[in-house]
Each structure stands twice: as C-alpha cells, then as structure tokens.
Amino acid sequence: MKVFQVALGILAAIGGFVDIGDLVFNVAAGATFGYQLLWVVVIGVVGIIVYSEMCGRVAAVSGKAVFDAVRERLGFKVGLAALISAQVVNLLTLTAEIGGAAICLQLLSGLPYRWLIVLAGVALLVVVWVTTFEWIERIFGYCGLCLLVFAVAAVRLDPAWGAVGKGFVPSMNTESPLLYAFFVVGLLGAAMTPYEVYFYSSGAVEERWGPKDLGLNKANAMIGYGLGGFLSFSLMIVGGALFLGQGIEPEHIGTIALGAEVPLGQIGLLLALVGMLFAVSGAAIDTLFAGAYNLAQFLGWEWGRYRHPSGAPRFTVTWAVLLALAVALVLTGVDPVQLTEYAVISSAVALPLTYIPILLVANDRSYMREYVNGRLANILGLIYLVVIGIVSIAAVPLLILTNVGQN
Amino acid sequence: MSGSFDLGLALLDRQLLDSEGRRCGKVDDVALEGGPGDALEIAAILSGPPVLRRRAPLAGRLATLFSRDGRVRVPWGEVAEFGAHVKLRKPASEYGLGRGDDRLKKFIEKIPGKDR
Numbered sequence: 001m002k003v004f005q006v007a008l009g010i011l012a013a014i015g016g017f018v019d020i021g022d023l024v025f026n027v028a029a030g031a032t033f034g035y036q037l038l039w040v041v042v043i044g045v046v047g048i049i050v051y052s053e054m055c056g057r058v059a060a061v062s063g064k065a066v067f068d069a070v071r072e073r074l075g076f077k078v079g080l081a082a083l084i085s086a087q088v089v090n091l092l093t094l095t096a097e098i099g100g101a102a103i104c105l106q107l108l109s110g111l112p113y114r115w116l117i118v119l120a121g122v123a124l125l126v127v128v129w130v131t132t133f134e135w136i137e138r139i140f141g142y143c144g145l146c147l148l149v150f151a152v153a154a155v156r157l158d159p160a161w162g163a164v165g166k167g168f169v170p171s172m173n174t175e176s177p178l179l180y181a182f183f184v185v186g187l188l189g190a191a192m193t194p195y196e197v198y199f200y201s202s203g204a205v206e207e208r209w210g211p212k213d214l215g216l217n218k219a220n221a222m223i224g225y226g227l228g229g230f231l232s233f234s235l236m237i238v239g240g241a242l243f244l245g246q247g248i249e250p251e252h253i254g255t256i257a258l259g260a261e262v263p264l265g266q267i268g269l270l271l272a273l274v275g276m277l278f279a280v281s282g283a284a285i286d287t288l289f290a291g292a293y294n295l296a297q298f299l300g301w302e303w304g305r306y307r308h309p310s311g312a313p314r315f316t317v318t319w320a321v322l323l324a325l326a327v328a329l330v331l332t333g334v335d336p337v338q339l340t341e342y343a344v345i346s347s348a349v350a351l352p353l354t355y356i357p358i359l360l361v362a363n364d365r366s367y368m369r370e371y372v373n374g375r376l377a378n379i380l381g382l383i384y385l386v387v388i389g390i391v392s393i394a395a396v397p398l399l400i401l402t403n404v405g406q407n
Numbered sequence: 408m409s410g411s412f413d414l415g416l417a418l419l420d421r422q423l424l425d426s427e428g429r430r431c432g433k434v435d436d437v438a439l440e441g442g443p444g445d446a447l448e449i450a451a452i453l454s455g456p457p458v459l460r461r462r463a464p465l466a467g468r469l470a471t472l473f474s475r476d477g478r479v480r481v482p483w484g485e486v487a488e489f490g491a492h493v494k495l496r497k498p499a500s501e502y503g504l505g506r507g508d509d510r511l512k513k514f515i516e517k518i519p520g521k522d523r
Contacts (some may be wrong), residue, residue, distance in 0.1 A: 062491040063491055063492065064422075064491060068422055071420045071433065072416075072419075072420045072421060073484075075419075075420065075433075075462075076420065076459060076462045076463055076466075077462065077463045077466070079420075080463065080466050099429050129518075129520055130520060296430075299428060299430040299432075299433065300422055300423060300431070300433035301430060301432075301456070301507070301508060302429055302430045302431070302505070303430065307520075308516070308520045309515055309518075309520055310512050310515040310516040310518075310520075313507075313508045313509075313510075313511035313512045313514075313515050314507055314508055314511060316511075316515055317511060317515075366417065367490055367491040372464075403474070
C-alpha cells in the first residue's frame with residue numbers, strides 16, 4: 001500500500017513538473033537549436049533535485065519552509081528584497097499560467113478568449129476553495145500526464161537519434177552564441193523555477209514530515225523531477241524534429257500542441273491540449289499558493305491548507321488577491337507566451353536569493369543535527385550556486401541583447 | 408535559558424508559536440536590560456509592524472500603514488522553549504498577538520467551504 005501511495009505521488013509529480021515555462025522554452029529551444037541544448041535540461045533537473053531535496057530535509061527536520069529561512073538568514077531588510085523579487089516573479093508566472101490555461105480552453109472550445117480568462121480564474125478559485133489538496137494534486141497531476149503524448153510524438157517523429165544523443169554532450173554549433181546563451185539561461189530558469197521549491201518545502205511542513213520521511217523526500221525529488229525532466233526532453237525533441245529549419249517559432253500555445261497533432265492526428269492534439277490545460281492550471285495553483293506561503297512565512301502569519309480557508313485568514317486573503325491581480329493582468333491582453341519568457345528570465349535573476357539561505361540553513365547543525373548537509377549535497381549545492389550566480393548576472397543583458405530571444 | 412548563543416542568529420526573526428501551536432508573528436526585535444558594566448539580559452521579545460520601523464524605516468512604515476497591529480512585548484519568562492521556533496506559554500490572544508488573523512477570520516468564516 002505504501003509503495004502504491006508513493007507511486008501515485010510520483011505520477012502526480014511528473015504531471016506537475018511541466019509548466020508553461022517548460023512548454024515554451026523546451027519547444028522553442030528545439031525549434032531554434034534542434035537537440036543541441038538537451039544537456040542544459042539535465043543540468044537544470046539535477047539542480048532542482050539538489051535544492052528540493054535540501055528544502056524538503058530542512059522542512060522535515062526543523063519545520064521551517066523557505067521564507068522562514070530567508071527571513072532568518074538574510075534578516076528583515078535583505079530578506080524583504082528577496083521577498084519582493086520572489087513575489088514579482090511569482091505574479092508574472094501566475095499570470096502566464098492563467099493566460100496559458102485560457103488559451104488551451106479557447107483552442108478546445110472555440111469560445112472568446114476574454115470570457116475564458118475570467119472562467120479560468122473563477123474555476124481556480126472554486127477548485128481551491130472547495131477541493132482538498134489531495135484531490136487537487138491527483139486531478140491536475142494525472143490529467144497533466146496526458147502530456148506524455150509528447151513522448152509518443154517524439155518517438156513517432158523518428159528523429160535522428162544520433163543527433164539526439166549528441167545533444168546530451170555540451171557543444172555549441174551556431175552563428176548566434178548570444179541566442180544560444182539566452183536559451184541556456186531560459187532552460188535553466190524554467191527547470192529550476194523557484195515557486196517549485198517554495199511550494200514543495202511548505203507542503204512538507206504542512207504534511208508534518210519528520211526525519212522518518214527523509215527517504216520519501218529523496219525519492220520524491222529524484223524520481224518526480226527526474227521523470228519530469230524526461231517530459232522536457234520530449235518537448236525539445238518534438239520542437240527540433242518538427243520545427244527546426246522550418247522558420248516556425250512556437251510563439252503561440254497552439255503551435256506547441258501542433259507538435260503532437262502532426263505525428264498523431266486529432267487524438268494527439270486533444271491529448272496535448274488537455275495535458276497542457278491541466279499542467280498549467282496545476283502550476284497556477286502551485287504558484288498562487290507559493291506567493292501566499294512566502295508572504296505569510298516572511299511576516300510570521302498563520303498559513304496552510306486548512307479544511308476551511310478561515311483557518312489561516314491573512315494567508316487566504318493573500319492568495320485571493322494574487323489570483324485577482326493575475327486575472328486582471330491577463331485581461332489587459334498581454335501575450336502569455338511573451339510573458340512566460342520574461343517570467344522565466346526574471347526567475348533566473350531571483351534564483352540566488354532563494355537558494356543561498358537554504359544552503360546556509362541546511363548546514364546549521366544547531367537544529368539540523370545529524371541531518372545537516374553531507375559532503376555531496378554541499379559540493380553540488382555550491383556548484384549550483386556558482387551556476388545560478390552566473391545565470392542570474394547574465395539573464396538581463398541576454399534578454400536585452402537578443403531582444404527577448406527574437407534575433 | 409543559560410549558556411551563550413548568538414542573538415542575531417538564534418533568536419531574531421524566528422517564528423513565534425503560541426501554546427496551541429498557532430503561528431503568531433516573528434521575533435521582530437529583542438529588548439535587552441542591564442546598566443553600564445552589568446551583563447545584559449534578555450528582557451522581552453518584541454513583535455509587530457511598529458517594531459520593524461526601527462529596522463527598516465521605509466518598509467516598516469508601509470507595514471504600519473497596512474496593518475493596525477501594534478507593538479507587542481512578550482516578557483522573556485513567557486518563552487516556554489526556543490529552538491527552530493520560539494514557543495510561548497499561553498494562547499496568542501493573551502499577548503495581543505495574531506490580531507490581524509483574528510479580525511479577518513470573522514469575515515472569511517461566513518463564506519461556505521469544504522468544512523467548518
């Protein structure tokens with residue numbers, strides 16, 4: 001029974017890994033550089049595994065979530081800067097996910113986009129208010145698994161497997177190294193999106209994980225994110241096999257779904273759209289809660305997924321306000337795909353402020369006791385800190401120099 | 408509470424939990440007592456937006472605009488235990504902590520949900 005439960009959790013995690021950032025950046029990277037950038041996904045996935053495991057362990061042993069650690073280690077002032085940057089990135093991401101959900105609904109139903117934005121917002125509000133989180137995870141995770149259609153599509157498209165294999169070895173064969181670098185930053189930002197660790201660590205505290213759950217933590221992080229990375233590979237391979245050299249840029253969500261329709265027909269298209277709808281809606285819920293977790297943890301308010309939302313009043317009001325703000329932003333007519341690019345790049349900028357405090361807390365023996373970081377976690381943690389440091393500094397210049405990946 | 412520890416690292420900015428395990432603020436500042444030449448002793452924990460104004464004037468002022476919560480002083484003797492969190496001996500309301508949540512609760516409770 002326990003194995004069964006873990007398996008269910010992992011299935012949900014795979015479905016929940018992919019969000020609009022992964023969809024947009026992986027397919028676009030494939031369309032622009034073929035399979036050349038597959039190695040970046042590996043680096044990104046290992047990075048999110050390293051830091052998620054650390055966050056989960058800190059949460060299980062000390063009961064502290066990410067923004068408890070941020071406030072404690074960075075202090076009020078610097079911590080506030082980290083909070084503001086995290087919240088801005090979160091809101092951009094949330095807006096992009098809701099816009100993405102509305103586009104999927106539009107492609108599925110043919111109804112007007114503006115109505116569907118409002119419908120998506122109201123549906124999210126109702127789902128979160130009346131459904132338990134257990135069910136939210138199941139429904140969105142399992143339906144998100146429809147995205148596996150992209151793995152089937154990748155095989156059906158029969159890509160040059162030798163070239164796919166070569167993509168896992170870093171190399172750069174291009175006349176536009178800046179654009180290449182832009183995609184490296186974007187893919188890392190998409191794989192290591194900070195809201196995932198905010199949500200994961202807060203969830204671990206909510207489920208009252210203790211030291212006995214550390215094995216589960218490791219399995220969740222490694223298998224869940226690892227297999228999620230597998231979906232990212234599929235998306236990039238589809239992008240490369242179908243769009244490379246065709247002059248097609250997946251600048252619309254529908255183009256991404258085309259990746260499943262061309263090799264698999266109508267049923268492929270339907271599965272892709274349903275999978276994308278649930279993946280981005282599930283990500284919207286995670287992002288929404290991540291924003292509320294962060295603020296409540298920073299200010300010391302009660303937080304959590306109570307049976308009734310009045311169990312954590314200010315937390316509830318925070319996510320309701322964030323949802324309303326995001327829906328209003330989508331209604332301004334901003335393009336979700338373009339917004340995704342900005343959201344992912346700005347999350348790359350904010351990464352170090354999230355990960356430095358976690359690394360510090362995971363090394364604090366006073367309450368981590370024998371569960372402090374081992375040598376491997378510290379070596380990997382430090383290497384990734386250097387990587388995200390470089391990514392963070394390079395992100396904005398690359399955004400400007402490549403005109404948001406357009407040249 | 409004996410022995411030595413780094414106040415800034417081990418106490419400041421920690422989560423406050425009341426006797427029922429409810430999250431009810433952060434250790435926003437610490438009040439120390441002791442005359443010239445004496446050893447300093449921790450007298451109380453301070454919490455609330457007005458306390459933050461001393462640490463970050465601009466952000467603290469913003470916080471006091473948005474929140475009606477005042478400065479709360481919890482005598483050090485009320486601390487039951489402190490480790491990863493700071494646990495207090497009585498429910499939050501007895502110290503005047505967590506008022507913002509209490510005020511909003513009345514409104515949110517009226518909206519039907521999964522369970523009440």
